[in-house]
Amino acid sequence: MxxxxxxxxxxxxxxxxxxxxxxxxxxxxxxxxxxxxxxxxxxxxxxxxxxxxxxxxxxxxxxxxxxxxxxxxxxxxxxxxxxxxxxxxxxxxxxxxxxxxxxxxxxxxxxxxxxxxxxxxxxxxxxxxxxxxxxxxxxxxxxxxxxxxxxxxxxxxxxxxQFAENQHAVGQSTLESLLRLTNRATNGLRVTVFGYGACGRGVADNFRGAHAKVSVVEVDPVTRLRAHLDGFDTPSRDQAVATADVIITVTGARDLITADDLPLLRDGVILANAGHFPVEIDADGLLAAADAVREYQDDLATLELADGRRIHLVARGHMVNLAGPRALGxxxxxxxxxxxxxxxxxxxxxxxxxxxxxxxxxxxxxxxxxxxxxxxxxxxx
Missing domain, CATH: 3.40.50.1480 (Adenosylhomocysteinase-like)
Structure with a gap:
């Protein structure tokens, strides 16, 4: 058996x-x-x-x-x-x-x-x-x-x-899930992580370990300083969004990325959420603003904009490490x-x-x- x-x-x-x-x-x-x-x-x-x-x-x-x-x-x-x-x-x-x-x-x-x-x-x-x-x-x-x-x-x-699951495990599973779902290399990619709590630290650490160039967006100035002293770039929010190849939200806050950000987003950027609730990325607003949407298996979607740019959305803003039929968490x-x-x-x-x-x-x-x-x-x- x-x-x-x-x-x-x-x-x-x-x-x-x-x-x-x-x-x-x-x-x-x-x-x-x-x-x-x-x-x-x-x-x-x-x-x-x-x-x-x-x-x-x-x-x-x-x-x-x-x-x-x-x-x-x-x-x-x-x-x-x-x-x-x-x-x-x-x-x-x-x-x-x-x-x-x-x-x-x-x-x-x-x-x-x-x-x-x-x-x-x-x-x-x-x-x-x-x-x-x-x-x-x-x-x-x-x-x-x-x-x-x-x-x-x-x-x-x-x-x-905080340290066993949020920092170590969420960071590992977010990296693993994004690799499995997209099959894209992280080497040299510019990754922006929203939030530098325990989960955000784990995500940032794991993507840095996978040879990505990681920036952190954090509203609390003391926590932002911690990210800076830990060796991460901490640019302005809009600069971090505009230069990212991958954006990962992990804050618990609502509407971190919305349709208002479409003018900033690079062609081919991947949007993923690692927070508990599917509210950090306004998936409905982004989808409604797209000129066309191409759906793939494993909970991936590509938003095609009128100017030719493509925005890739993972799991429609739900938790990336529990997305898709083969999710391991x-x-x-x-x-x-x-x-x-x-x-x-x-x-x-x-x-x-x-x-x-x-x-x-x-x-x-x-x-x-x-x-x-x-x-x-x-x-x-």
């Missing part, structure tokens, strides 16, 4: 494997329902089946343009309820999330703040709290702390998540670390080890230390 990529991934999620064995004994989620709105791909299968082993009834829905059918099939085969199908339609996506919340989960594993924000539109008794995966979700939920009034631990605020090891944090944080909430004072706050230091020690012990045993 031929094993699948999901089998390969689960075999190499070594932290989750050990937690799953422990949870099968301790059953921290017995009688609880966990609702999740997270990218459904191979590593997610390892996480959600770990929660299932801990006694949870797991109800899951995906994110925009990242749900992989084989992962859905694997989850359903192990008793996870998956709501919805792969979609790029935001209205349809919101409908799936409402269906999930209608099951009234006891714990929520959120990704972008969507589920917790919608919970406040129609609150129900019994929600214990949960986790939020992203910085963009934390920014969205932080002003709602008083209304949420439940323990919500922000995985992305863990230092482990971030590395197994980085997601194993991040998902181990998820499992331990949900365990802490379920067992009442954190209270409402921990509403939209970073992962407790004790959990960070527990996960770090487990990872290193596994490597040096």
């Amino acid at each position: 031929t094993a699948t990529r999901i089998d390969w991934t689960r075999e190499h999620c070594r932290l989750l494997h050990r937690i799953r064995e422990e949870f099968a004994r301790t059953r921290p989620f017995e009688g609880r329902t966990i609702g999740t709105g997270i990218h459904i791909e191979a590593k997610t299968v390892a996480l959600l089946t770990t929660l299932r082993a801990g006694g949870a009834a797991v109800v899951a829905t995906g994110n925009l343009n990242s749900t992989q059918p084989e992962a859905v099939e694997a989850l359903r085969a192990e008793g996870v309820t998956v709501i919805g199908e792969p979609t790029k339609d935001e209205h349809e996506h919101r409908g799936y999330q409402r269906q999930l919340l209608a099951t009234r989960p006891d714990l929520i594993l959120d990704n972008g703040g969507d589920l917790f924000a919608q919970y406040l539109d129609d609150p129900y008794p019994g929600l214990l709290g949960g986790t939020e995966e992203t910085t963009s979700g934390r920014m969205r939920l932080a002003p709602l702390r008083d209304k949420l009034n439940r323990p919500i631990l922000v995985i992305n605020d863990s230092p482990i998540k 971030n590395s197994i090891e980085s997601m194993d670390l991040g998902f181990a944090l998820q499992a331990r944080c949900l365990e802490a909430v379920a067992l009442g080890q954190v209270d409402a004072a921990s509403s939209v706050v970073p992962v407790p230091a004790a959990i960070d230390a527990q996960v770090a020690n487990a990872y290193l012990a596994d490597r040096y045993q």
Whole structure:
């Protein structure tokens, strides 16, 4: 029998494997329902089946343009309820999330703040709290702390998540995905990276390592100085756009590249987004402004302008490292670390080890230390 990529991934999620064995004994989620709105791909299968082993009834829905059918099939085969199908339609996506919340989960594993924000539109008794995966979700939920009034631990605020996944893994997977989708060489290309947070640093570092000439656009002057001292060019925003062969956005902000930028863009420039939400590149506005559009497989499109220039758009502004039918996302090891944090944080909430004072706050230091020690012990045993 031929094993699948999901089998390969689960075999190499070594932290989750050990937690799953422990949870099968301790059953921290017995009688609880966990609702999740997270990218459904191979590593997610390892996480959600770990929660299932801990006694949870797991109800899951995906994110925009990242749900992989084989992962859905694997989850359903192990008793996870998956709501919805792969979609790029935001209205349809919101409908799936409402269906999930209608099951009234006891714990929520959120990704972008969507589920917790919608919970406040129609609150129900019994929600214990949960986790939020992203910085963009934390920014969205932080002003709602008083209304949420439940323990919500922000995985992305863990230092482990910042350096292991955001800096190293997002940078690697963005480079890998762009190479795989376009099959274009990076050597000597002028690459402009919007944003120099942990993810932006990783993207910039990886493209520099692939022999590209990298510029950084960053609105915060101190962070821009950091990029400069790290050896990257930091020109004005318009100069960075006008000279780029590749533009990658990774900020969480809206409308970084719009149709207003078309006069600046070079012929043949590639536009890609590595941020969580598909709002950083205004794909609809750019497509509407094109004289013609040529669609390719693997989520690539070429916008042909009236003056003959061509603008290449990857995944219509959705996450480049989860775009296309062969997307792999971030590395197994980085997601194993991040998902181990998820499992331990949900365990802490379920067992009442954190209270409402921990509403939209970073992962407790004790959990960070527990996960770090487990990872290193596994490597040096």
